[in-house]
Amino acid sequence: MAARLGIIAALGVMLLVAACAPRQQQPVPQAPPLPHGGALMIWPNRDPIQSACLNDLQATGAQFELIAQAEAGKNGCTLQNGVKLIRSSLNLNRPVELTCPMALRLVQFEQEVLLPEAQKTFGQPLAQLNHAGGFTCKTMTGNGKRISEHGHGRAIDIWGFTLDDGGRISVADHFRSRGREGTYLREMNRAACRYFSVVLGPNADSAHAKHFHWDIGQWKRCGA
Numbered sequence: 001m002a003a004r005l006g007i008i009a010a011l012g013v014m015l016l017v018a019a020c021a022p023r024q025q026q027p028v029p030q031a032p033p034l035p036h037g038g039a040l041m042i043w044p045n046r047d048p049i050q051s052a053c054l055n056d057l058q059a060t061g062a063q064f065e066l067i068a069q070a071e072a073g074k075n076g077c078t079l080q081n082g083v084k085l086i087r088s089s090l091n092l093n094r095p096v097e098l099t100c101p102m103a104l105r106l107v108q109f110e111q112e113v114l115l116p117e118a119q120k121t122f123g124q125p126l127a128q129l130n131h132a133g134g135f136t137c138k139t140m141t142g143n144g145k146r147i148s149e150h151g152h153g154r155a156i157d158i159w160g161f162t163l164d165d166g167g168r169i170s171v172a173d174h175f176r177s178r179g180r181e182g183t184y185l186r187e188m189n190r191a192a193c194r195y196f197s198v199v200l201g202p203n204a205d206s207a208h209a210k211h212f213h214w215d216i217g218q219w220k221r222c223g224a
């Protein structure tokens with residue numbers, strides 16, 4: 001009995017010492033867990049959160065190169081954690097520069113919506129995404145002062161897609177058409193509102209009569 005009391009007393013003292021001990025320095029914030037349970041790889045000149053995005057992007061099979069942080073930043077434009085996307089889940093008509101989170105969102109939308117819906121609609125895979133630019137240092141349409149989300153690499157303009165058999169689907173030619181190309185384009189732009197904060201197209205305004213604008217900026221607008 002005495003021995004047991006002794007152990008309890010010793011435990012009490014230990015707890016008291018632990019409670020009075022100076023607080024340990026907080027560890028570096030942990031990046032979100034990787035979807036595939038892989039180890040976190042820290043990329044050159046990227047912090048853990050940025051690296052986590054890059055790891056996730058790499059895990060999708062996308063091909064990309066890092067853009068040096070210092071290269072952006074002219075005229076108020078920024079490109080944080082920028083990547084030059086060479087190939088998403090699809091071939092691209094040309095590489096596109098985006099932030100990693102925007103590139104990741106695009107690939108996610110392709111894999112979850114664009115690709116399976118193309119297979120259902122056309123009975124064949126989508127081969128290529130045709131875009132008109134991601135990161136470009138320009139001001140907003142209709143507002144000459146505010147920097148567009150393109151100026152931060154958080155937006156992409158899409159003018160169409162190419163099917164596996166070479167068939168082209170373009171916003172300019174097919175968005176208003178009654179055929180399956182038109183249906184596909186209209187449905188995809190509406191679905192984009194679930195993945196992006198601002199979605200614009202021919203139904204939004206005349207500036208977007210020939211392309212879709214998808215971005216992950218702070219504003220919310222579904223102009224599909």
Ligand SMILES: [Zn+2]
Binds near residue numbers: 155157212214
């Ligand atoms: Zn745009």
